[in-house]
Amino acid sequence: MSSIALPRSEPAAPVKPPRKGLSTWQTWGAILIAPYVLVFLVFVLYPVSYGLWLARHPASYQTLFEDPVFFRTVVNTVVFLLVAVNLKMALALFLSGFFVHERRWIRWLSVIFIIPWAVPAIPTIFSIRFMLNPEWGIVNSLIFRLTQQDGPNWLTDPSLALAMAMAVHIWKALPFWTLILMAARLAIPRELYEAAGVDGASGWQKFKFVTWPSLRTLYLTSTLLSMIWTLGDFNSVYLLTGGGPADLTHVLATLGIRYIRLDQVDQAMATIVVALPFVLPLVYFMMKRLSVDEQAR
Amino acid sequence: MNKLAREARLWLVGIPVLLWTLLPIYHIFLFSISSKDSAFSGALWPDKPTLRNFGTVFREEHFYLHHFWEQIWNSLWIAVAVGVLTLAVATCAAFAISRLKVRGGRMVMNAALFTYFIPAAFLAVPMYKAMGSYGLLNNRWSLVLAMVTLASPYAIWVLKQASDRLPWELDEAARIDGATPLQLFRLVYLPLMTPSLVAIGTYALLLAWNEYLYAFLLLSHEETIPLSVGLAHFLASDDSPWEVLMATALVYGLPPAAIYYAFRRYMVGGLTSGAVKS
Amino acid sequence: MASVSFSGIEKSFGRTRVLHGISLDIADGEFTVLVGPSGCGKSTLLRMLAGLEDISGGTIAIDGRVVNDLESKDRDVAMVFQSYALYPHMTVRDNMGFSLRLRNEGAGIIGARVAQAAKILDLEPYLARYPRELSGGQRQRVAMGRAIVRDPKVFLFDEPLSNLDAKLRVAMRAEIKALHQRLKTTTVYVTHDQVEAMTMADRIAVMNEGRIEQLGEPLQLYDRPANLFVAQFIGSPAMNVFDGVFRGGAVEALGARWPCSARAAEGQALKYGIRPEHLKIAASGIPAQVVVVEPMGAETEFVVSIGGARLTLLAGGRSAAKPGETLFVAPQAADAHLFDAASGTRV
Numbered sequence: 001m002s003s004i005a006l007p008r009s010e011p012a013a014p015v016k017p018p019r020k021g022l023s024t025w026q027t028w029g030a031i032l033i034a035p036y037v038l039v040f041l042v043f044v045l046y047p048v049s050y051g052l053w054l055a056r057h058p059a060s061y062q063t064l065f066e067d068p069v070f071f072r073t074v075v076n077t078v079v080f081l082l083v084a085v086n087l088k089m090a091l092a093l094f095l096s097g098f099f100v101h102e103r104r105w106i107r108w109l110s111v112i113f114i115i116p117w118a119v120p121a122i123p124t125i126f127s128i129r130f131m132l133n134p135e136w137g138i139v140n141s142l143i144f145r146l147t148q149q150d151g152p153n154w155l156t157d158p159s160l161a162l163a164m165a166m167a168v169h170i171w172k173a174l175p176f177w178t179l180i181l182m183a184a185r186l187a188i189p190r191e192l193y194e195a196a197g198v199d200g201a202s203g204w205q206k207f208k209f210v211t212w213p214s215l216r217t218l219y220l221t222s223t224l225l226s227m228i229w230t231l232g233d234f235n236s237v238y239l240l241t242g243g244g245p246a247d248l249t250h251v252l253a254t255l256g257i258r259y260i261r262l263d264q265v266d267q268a269m270a271t272i273v274v275a276l277p278f279v280l281p282l283v284y285f286m287m288k289r290l291s292v293d294e295q296a297r
Numbered sequence: 298m299n300k301l302a303r304e305a306r307l308w309l310v311g312i313p314v315l316l317w318t319l320l321p322i323y324h325i326f327l328f329s330i331s332s333k334d335s336a337f338s339g340a341l342w343p344d345k346p347t348l349r350n351f352g353t354v355f356r357e358e359h360f361y362l363h364h365f366w367e368q369i370w371n372s373l374w375i376a377v378a379v380g381v382l383t384l385a386v387a388t389c390a391a392f393a394i395s396r397l398k399v400r401g402g403r404m405v406m407n408a409a410l411f412t413y414f415i416p417a418a419f420l421a422v423p424m425y426k427a428m429g430s431y432g433l434l435n436n437r438w439s440l441v442l443a444m445v446t447l448a449s450p451y452a453i454w455v456l457k458q459a460s461d462r463l464p465w466e467l468d469e470a471a472r473i474d475g476a477t478p479l480q481l482f483r484l485v486y487l488p489l490m491t492p493s494l495v496a497i498g499t500y501a502l503l504l505a506w507n508e509y510l511y512a513f514l515l516l517s518h519e520e521t522i523p524l525s526v527g528l529a530h531f532l533a534s535d536d537s538p539w540e541v542l543m544a545t546a547l548v549y550g551l552p553p554a555a556i557y558y559a560f561r562r563y564m565v566g567g568l569t570s571g572a573v574k575s
Numbered sequence: 576m577a578s579v580s581f582s583g584i585e586k587s588f589g590r591t592r593v594l595h596g597i598s599l600d601i602a603d604g605e606f607t608v609l610v611g612p613s614g615c616g617k618s619t620l621l622r623m624l625a626g627l628e629d630i631s632g633g634t635i636a637i638d639g640r641v642v643n644d645l646e647s648k649d650r651d652v653a654m655v656f657q658s659y660a661l662y663p664h665m666t667v668r669d670n671m672g673f674s675l676r677l678r679n680e681g682a683g684i685i686g687a688r689v690a691q692a693a694k695i696l697d698l699e700p701y702l703a704r705y706p707r708e709l710s711g712g713q714r715q716r717v718a719m720g721r722a723i724v725r726d727p728k729v730f731l732f733d734e735p736l737s738n739l740d741a742k743l744r745v746a747m748r749a750e751i752k753a754l755h756q757r758l759k760t761t762t763v764y765v766t767h768d769q770v771e772a773m774t775m776a777d778r779i780a781v782m783n784e785g786r787i788e789q790l791g792e793p794l795q796l797y798d799r800p801a802n803l804f805v806a807q808f809i810g811s812p813a814m815n816v817f818d819g820v821f822r823g824g825a826v827e828a829l830g831a832r833w834p835c836s837a838r839a840a841e842g843q844a845l846k847y848g849i850r851p852e853h854l855k856i857a858a859s860g861i862p863a864q865v866v867v868v869e870p871m872g873a874e875t876e877f878v879v880s881i882g883g884a885r886l887t888l889l890a891g892g893r894s895a896a897k898p899g900e901t902l903f904v905a906p907q908a909a910d911a912h913l914f915d916a917a918s919g920t921r922v
Binding site for chain 1: 307310311314315317318319320321322324325327328336337338340341385386387389390392393394397398399400401402405407408409410411412414415416417418419420421422423424425426427430442443445446449453477478479482503506507509510514525528529532539542543546547549550553554557558561
């Protein structure tokens with residue numbers, strides 16, 4: 001052993017052989033993961049099962065399909081998804097390229113740019129709602145001052161109202177996706193751009209041959225995820241138009257809540273179940289892409 | 298392309314982005330310092346800016362504001378509870394899955410991912426019914442637990458990604474040094490995860506503070522509702538004092554903006570790490 | 576007092592067998608090096624001793640006591656990792672004292688032991704610094720300090736010098752060796768670098784594909800390698816090996832007759848091995864055409880062509896020979912190594 005006189009500590013306690021089977025480490029693993037498992041069972045598994053059970057009556061679906069609001073809602077939802085999501089992602093792609101430029105003012109701008117995402121929906125969406133008021137909102141006041149003509153009825157024309165809801169959604173969600181794509185852009189090694197530059201590539205070519213191949217998968221995955229989440233965007237429509245005028249701007253997310261307020265819980269659940277055939281494949285696809293591989297430790 | 302033209306192109310993008318981003322925010326501010334007439338005149342700047350609206354809010358002088366202080370306290374209480382609980386639950390789960398390699402960790406991670414992807418609005422109705430059966434409606438805890446359920450999956454995902462990046466040798470060295478699982482958690486894991494923990498705690502806190510749908514479904518009494526729901530009540534009548542509403546909204550919206558600004562360095566890195574998978 | 580004993584150790588990862596019946600006895604105080612190419616199983620064997628990998632078969636004993644079922648922390652071993660594995664959020668002092676803190680030792684004892692170790696390793700000026708502020712060599716010393724403070728029965732080193740630059744490696748080799756002479760703790764050292772093995776070990780175990788090819792003192796392995804693998808692995812520059820046939824008391828190879836002292840069967844296909852320094856340049860002998868001359872100052876290394884094959888020759892001092900010239904080499908029979916062409920074992 002040691003030939004140096006190190007100050008002696010108390011002899012270690014006699015060693016106990018470990019119990020067969022579960023080691024301390026596995027036991028603690030189970031204990032530490034238990035809280036979340038509990039949360040999941042009590043607040044996800046049970047509610048979802050209960051909800052599906054509530055949606056079991058075929059009669060709910062019949063009433064649902066016969067409600068004229070429903071058809072309109074589906075159309076609105078599809079339009080919302082196709083237009084808002086793709087527009088938003090395209091903007092995110094474009095702006096992510098803008099925000100990676102190294103300038104002091106751009107860095108400040110990127111901090112300000114996050115505000116719509118960070119602040120709560122109620123103040124901001126109400127603010128937009130008032131801005132768009134046809135009589136006294138500042139948008140129409142500005143239009144009148146500039147053109148001596150009345151601005152359009154932003155929130156009382158159903159199509160315009162839906163378009164405005166989409167604009168609100170984009171306003172709020174764009175920063176998050178821009179950040180994601182920015183992080184991905186920053187992960188691309190600078191040397192690739194330098195090599196392309198030396199090879200004579202223009203800005204557009206650099207995007208096509210260096211940036212896009214690296215971003216492509218993330219862009220697609222983000223678009224899919226965004227579609228799932230936009231399907232559930234309750235605030236943008238509800239706080240802006242309340243689903244009106246005359247229930248003409250509802251989307252599936254707000255329709256469910258409308259039925260709850262009318263005390264038609266079964267139908268509320270049916271509305272959600274109807275959306276599932278679209279949502280679940282997307283969720284499954286997302287999980288395949290991102291889920292944990294036991295082997296890849 | 299010469300330097301000036303390149304800068305001009307950047308400004309051409311930057312200025313619209315600035316206007317687009319700040320206009321609704323500015324509008325809140327504008328209304329909150331305007332008197333009633335000036336607000337409804339559509340002016341871009343009030344001729345007589347006033348702080349009177351804030352006085353109305355803080356002295357609870359309007360019908361819809363009678364429980365303002367109680368509601369803002371509810372928002373705060375709920376937000377902090379959600380932040381703390383989410384951190385606790387997610388940190389332990391991420392440690393178990395990532396460092397302890399617990400059996401079934403993969404299944405739990407996938408269950409969490411599933412919850413993360415499902416739109417929260419879809420879970421709202423079932424959650425409402427379930428809380429009803431648990432007898433928790435109109436209890437602040439129902440909102441806290443619901444928000445913890447919604448925030449945990451993303452939290453676990455991000456913490457697991459961050460944790461996976463810590464060298465495995467640290468755990469081995471600690472084990473050889475004689476560490477028990479709890480000592481490893483307390484003395485090695487937590488200190489090294491601090492930036493991610495700050496990001497996730499802030500994320501959960503902001504999520505709860507900003508929440509509207511779940512709050513309005515699960516809580517209805519004037520005393521239990523958080524400020525987000527209280528604000529929405531203003532819309533109930535047609536001649537509400539919008540300028541007072543906007544003043545309240547400003548008060549409500551300032552803390553998240555401030556917190557986000559204070560912790561921004563942790564937030565961006567911490568939250569996007571889960572997304573960019575190599 | 577701590578001997579280490581591996582008996583019939585087997586290890587499989589899933590279906591893949593990585594260790595086949597390893598048996599090895601290490602005496603108390605001995606410095607044993609496990610050396611071999613990547614994937615030979617040396618690190619796995621070390622980690623099994625540390626308790627970081629499960630044992631699929633066989634037993635490991637420390638001090639005569641079987642430790643198969645003991646947790647790492649109960650085996651009283653300390654390990655120095657290739658990547659140092661220092662806790663980034665703790666100072667050097669805290670890193671070194673961590674194991675004692677885990678056992679709730681008194682602050683006085685922790686302080687004294689850390690100070691002792693810091694003195695031995697010249698770390699006293701760095702005790703308050705963080706790992707990120709230190710150089711590679713300093714970090715490696717902190718890792719060793721952490722191990723010394725434990726005062727364990729066995730020191731385990733897992734390729735500790737691989738991350739250091741060449742010059743630092745040479746300096747650290749000497750330090751580790753000096754440390755061992757001072758502390759006399761049983762040490763098991765894993766490396767892929769045969770120079771480290773040769774310079775530091777009391778005994779070397781050369782491993783390949785999960786088996787021990789040869790176990791012995793460094794010079795024993797150098798002078799009498801048991802098979803082709805050990806012969807070509809140990810020694811730098813590597814031994815020259817070429818095909819030949821045993822006929823009439825010598826080996827016919829590369830168009831010449833090569834002397835040897837071993838006896839093989841007449842007409843047996845062999846591999847003839849001779850170290851570069853044993854290809855002595857003489858006035859007459861086997862002709863070798865110079866291809867490349869590498870003057871290294873104290874020695875000169877040649878690449879020569881004999882019978883179409885490229886061989887390495889190491890001569891002391893300077894040489895005037897130029898590429899294209901013909902030298903003569905006269906190897907001694909005692910310096911020849913014969914290996915069976917099929918099995919690779921020494922003849």
